[in-house]
Amino acid sequence: MSGFDWIVPVILTVITAATPLVFAALGELITEKSGVLNLGVEGMMLVGAVTGFVTATVTGNYFLAVALAAVAGGFMAFLFGILTLSLMANQVATGLALTLFGVGLSALMGQEFVGEPVEALAKLNIPGISDIPIIGPIVFGQDGLVYLSFVMVAAVSWFLYKTKAGLILRAVGDSHDAAHSIGYSVIGIRYMAVIFGGAMSGIGGAYLSLAYTPMWAENMTAGRGWIALALIVFATWKPGLVLVGAYMFGGITILQLHAQAAGLDLPSQVLSMLPYLATVLVLVLISKDQSRIRKHAPACIGRIFHPAA
Amino acid sequence: MLLKIEKRAEQSRAMVYLTPIFALILTMLTSVVLFHLLGVSPLEALYNFFILPINSEYGLSELFVKGTPLILIAIGLSVGFKANVWNIGAEGQLTMGAILGSSIFIYFHEIDSVFLLPAEILLGALGGALWAAIPAYLKTRFNANEILTSLMLVYVAILFLSVLVHGPWRDPDGFNFPESRTFSESADMPILIAGTRMHFGTLLAFMAVIGAWIMMSKTLIGFQVKVIGSAPTAGGYAGFSQKKIIWFALLFGGAMAGIAGLSEVAGPIDQILPSISPGYGFTAIIVAFLGRLHPVGILFAGLLMALTYLGGETAQINLGLPLAVTGVFQGMILFYLLACDVLVHYRFRLNSFGKAAS
Numbered sequence: 001m002s003g004f005d006w007i008v009p010v011i012l013t014v015i016t017a018a019t020p021l022v023f024a025a026l027g028e029l030i031t032e033k034s035g036v037l038n039l040g041v042e043g044m045m046l047v048g049a050v051t052g053f054v055t056a057t058v059t060g061n062y063f064l065a066v067a068l069a070a071v072a073g074g075f076m077a078f079l080f081g082i083l084t085l086s087l088m089a090n091q092v093a094t095g096l097a098l099t100l101f102g103v104g105l106s107a108l109m110g111q112e113f114v115g116e117p118v119e120a121l122a123k124l125n126i127p128g129i130s131d132i133p134i135i136g137p138i139v140f141g142q143d144g145l146v147y148l149s150f151v152m153v154a155a156v157s158w159f160l161y162k163t164k165a166g167l168i169l170r171a172v173g174d175s176h177d178a179a180h181s182i183g184y185s186v187i188g189i190r191y192m193a194v195i196f197g198g199a200m201s202g203i204g205g206a207y208l209s210l211a212y213t214p215m216w217a218e219n220m221t222a223g224r225g226w227i228a229l230a231l232i233v234f235a236t237w238k239p240g241l242v243l244v245g246a247y248m249f250g251g252i253t254i255l256q257l258h259a260q261a262a263g264l265d266l267p268s269q270v271l272s273m274l275p276y277l278a279t280v281l282v283l284v285l286i287s288k289d290q291s292r293i294r295k296h297a298p299a300c301i302g303r304i305f306h307p308a309a
Numbered sequence: 310m311l312l313k314i315e316k317r318a319e320q321s322r323a324m325v326y327l328t329p330i331f332a333l334i335l336t337m338l339t340s341v342v343l344f345h346l347l348g349v350s351p352l353e354a355l356y357n358f359f360i361l362p363i364n365s366e367y368g369l370s371e372l373f374v375k376g377t378p379l380i381l382i383a384i385g386l387s388v389g390f391k392a393n394v395w396n397i398g399a400e401g402q403l404t405m406g407a408i409l410g411s412s413i414f415i416y417f418h419e420i421d422s423v424f425l426l427p428a429e430i431l432l433g434a435l436g437g438a439l440w441a442a443i444p445a446y447l448k449t450r451f452n453a454n455e456i457l458t459s460l461m462l463v464y465v466a467i468l469f470l471s472v473l474v475h476g477p478w479r480d481p482d483g484f485n486f487p488e489s490r491t492f493s494e495s496a497d498m499p500i501l502i503a504g505t506r507m508h509f510g511t512l513l514a515f516m517a518v519i520g521a522w523i524m525m526s527k528t529l530i531g532f533q534v535k536v537i538g539s540a541p542t543a544g545g546y547a548g549f550s551q552k553k554i555i556w557f558a559l560l561f562g563g564a565m566a567g568i569a570g571l572s573e574v575a576g577p578i579d580q581i582l583p584s585i586s587p588g589y590g591f592t593a594i595i596v597a598f599l600g601r602l603h604p605v606g607i608l609f610a611g612l613l614m615a616l617t618y619l620g621g622e623t624a625q626i627n628l629g630l631p632l633a634v635t636g637v638f639q640g641m642i643l644f645y646l647l648a649c650d651v652l653v654h655y656r657f658r659l660n661s662f663g664k665a666a667s
Contacts, residue, residue: 039456083644087651088314092395092456096594097643104636111631218633223464230457267476269468276461280447287453306316306655 010258011138015146016212018250020045020204022149024228025235025242026156027200031077032232033160034193035173035300038080039095041201042225043102048073048202050110053209053216056118066145066206073202074195076102081194085187088304103219110216120214121145121207145207150243152200157239169193173298176305186305201225223276230279234286236296245282252278313658314651324653329599329610332646339641340634349628357627358620358638368619370505374577375615378403378569378586380514382593383611384521385565387602389558391525392538396559398444398459399566400590401466402437406567407574407585408470409436411489414496415478415581421495429496429571430513437567438560440466445559449552455559463590474583489581498576510572514611517565522604530557566590587618588636595643614639 024041031038052069056062080098083089121143124130130141160166169189172179176186208224209216227249235241256271264271287293337355344354362368382399389396396402410433414425443462447453471487480490498508525531536544537554544551569589574581596614600606621635 079644083648087648088655089647089650093598094644094647096397097640097647100591100595101637101640101644104633104638104640107633108631108637111633223461226457226460230461233454233457267472269472269475273465273468276464279461280443280453280458283453283457284447284451287447288451290452293452306314 006258008134008137010254012141013254013257014247014250015138015142016207016250017253018246019146019149020207020212020224021228021231021246021249022153022243023145023204023207024201024225025231025246026149026152026239027197027204028228029197029232029235029237029239029242030156030160030169030200031193031197032301033173033237033298034169034190035176035298035303035305036084036190036194037091037095037302038077038084038098038194038197039092039229040076040080040098040102040225041197041228042221042223043099043106044073044076044198044201045205045208045221045225045228046102046106046219047076047109048205049209049220050106050113050205050216051202052206053118054109054113056210057113057116062121062210065210066203069202069206070199071202073205074199077194077198077201078191080198081191084304085190085194088306091302091304099225107218110218113216114218115215118210118214121211143211145203145211148203153239153243160239170298173300176300176303180305180307186307190305201228204228227275227279230283233293234282236286236292237298238296249275249278314655315658316655317653320653321656325601328649328652329601329606329646331649331652332599332642333613335645335649336638336642339645340638343634343637344630347630347634349630354624354628354630357624357630359616361627362616362619362623367505370502370507371619372612372615373511374506374508375618376611377508377510377514377576378573378589379593379596379614380608380611381510381517381569381572382562382566382590383596383600383607384514384517384604385562386593387597387600387604387607388521388525388534389562390538390597391602392534392554392558393541394448394555394558394562395456396441396444396459396562397456397594398441398461398463398590399562399593400586400588401459401463402440402563402566403570403573403586403590404463404466404470405440405570406433406435406437406563407570407581408466408473409433409439410567410571411492411496411574411581414492414575415489418490418493418496421493423495425495426498426509426575429575430568433567433571434564435567437563437565437570439563440567441559441563442556445556448559449555455555459559470581470585471583474581478581480580487583491580492575496575497579498572506577508572508576510569510576513568513572515608518604518608525604534558566593592639595639598643599646 024045028041048069051072052065055068056065080094083094084091123141123143126140130136168184172186172189180186208220231242231245234245252275256274259271260268341351344351363372386399410429413428413432444455444458447458448455474487478489480488498510501507533549534554537549537551574585578585592614596607596610600610617635617638621632624630625632
């Protein structure tokens with residue numbers, strides 16, 4: 001038994017590394033399914049991270065912290081919506097602008113909180129059950145957001161494929177002109193999808209600053225928003241596969257930490273490159289098969305909708 | 310709806326030039342509110358941001374020092390953006406340009422030759438271009454999205470720089486600090502005006518502006534870039550290869566970013582440090598858009614963004630404002646620009662309720 005003592009801590013850290021990706025990628029998945037490409041995930045995560053952290057530090061209320069992080073992320077996405085949906089700006093450029101703005105804004109908001117510690121998000125602790133070897137800490141010893149992330153995967157799946165609203169959302173993403181002509185409000189639906197995406201990114205960001213590394217540092221997302229975008233391509237726009245992909249990436253992130261601890265004779269920076277290189281590799285492997293991408297990608301993604309009067 | 314947005318038959322040329330100015334005005338107005346919230350007098354803050362930094366000859370020269378990398382990179386990116394090639398990894402290409410460009414000095418630091426600096430610049434361009442060749446290859450061969458691949462490579466490049474500075478490239482006489490040896494005189498970018506930090510790189514930036522202008526308006530490749538960007542199908546009929554343009558846009562953008570990186574480490578920084586850019590590669594994206602993807606526009610936009618860096622520093626020293634204000638300001642201006650751009654392609658019409666039948 002003692003030889004496998006390392007397994008539980010490794011799995012626990014993989015979960016914390018994967019959870020922010022699950023939130024951000026699921027949110028963006030809904031946005032993209034409605035036909036909108038928001039490249040501002042990184043910026044929205046950062047604003048969510050700093051909002052959550054500041055709220056938790058000032059009020060000590062973690063529920064409020066996560067809620068406000070979602071609101072902040074949603075608000076950033078709303079700005080993106082005004083530009084791309086109402087003012088018909090280019091989605092790629094606006095998404096980049098959102099990220100650049102989010103980097104600056106979060107740095108400004110958090111500048112007095114850099115390096116301050118905060119207590120990590122509380123973990124479930126059921127006396128007796130959470131102490132069961134292996135299964136106890138992994139299944140019954142997580143924080144609320146981890147459980148919520150799994151609930152959200154199921155909820156998003158159910159929404160997209162089992163509800164009428166989900167069908168309408170997909171219709172808007174696949175053919176906005178057809179959806180418009182049967183009377184659906186393409187712009188209204190896209191606003192909701194974009195704001196949902198922002199709120200989820202905000203929660204993902206808050207998970208970073210409240211649970212993964214309970215502190216705030218400028219640019220602490222370190223590209224996770226972009227990795228989340230790549231995950232959606234990897235998952236061919238399927239919520240279940242997003243979960244698989246996020247845990248794979250969580251695993252790679254943690255692998256580098258443990259390889260370092262195990263005394264692998266490589267500069268630590270080389271191992272830190274792994275998640276980024278893995279993202280490139282995954283993109284290449286998936287994009288190779290264009291017919292598969294075309295089959296699953298929302299047909300209207302990135303295209304501007306302007307109803308002809 | 311009372312206000313109706315109508316598509317213009319042709320884009321408004323007047324608006325193309327006016328919207329950057331609108332965006333600047335809106336940004337200024339918003340920053341008045343922001344400064345007020347931060348508890349400083351908005352007028353004093355604006356003075357510290359936009360006037361004080363360039364109130365002296367030295368200040369003006371610093372504007373060109375900071376503007377040089379921005380203009381160089383934005384010129385490179387603008388060609389790609391025109392062709393709808395979204396290289397957003399210039400920060401990584403800058404880093405690799407700085408690394409390969411300075412490698413010749415690091416390994417042969419006793420060399421004292423007039424050819425050393427030209428060799429550095431060429432290697433800098435090569436380093437950036439090679440790094441950008443990866444997304445180009447992955448895009449043309451496997452259709453991998455260049456936005457994501459070029460960005461991921463930024464992190465890889467910065468980590469690689471860190472490996473070098475903390476390891477083999479550390480100055481042997483540097484008390485173990487993560488710094489390389491400082492550039493020798495013949496490896497340095499020559500200073501253009503004594504008493505300032507304005508260096509040869511600024512001249513390169515001006516040459517890039519003129520060169521890009523000629524390339525985009527007078528050469529076949531410039532024409533192909535424009536056609537592929539605005540009407541890819543037409544470009545296909547004309548026999549222009551989309552793959553070739555993707556390669557060209559990325560290699561050119563990478564090379565320019567590489568030169569910018571080298572001119573930073575062989576110029577104002579004078580050595581290799583773990584961090585060699587305050588995000589010039591990303592700010593240059595804003596510069597390219599604000600300059601309307603036109604070389605002359607980029608020149609002005611680059612200087613304006615350089616001013617926000619200087620202004621941020623001045624306001625930090627004089628008013629205790631956080632340096633992050635610069636980033637907010639830069640993000641805001643791009644936001645407003647994209648919002649105002651609706652005026653280029655669309656016009657607003659007031660619908661009168663009585664006769665609005667359409």
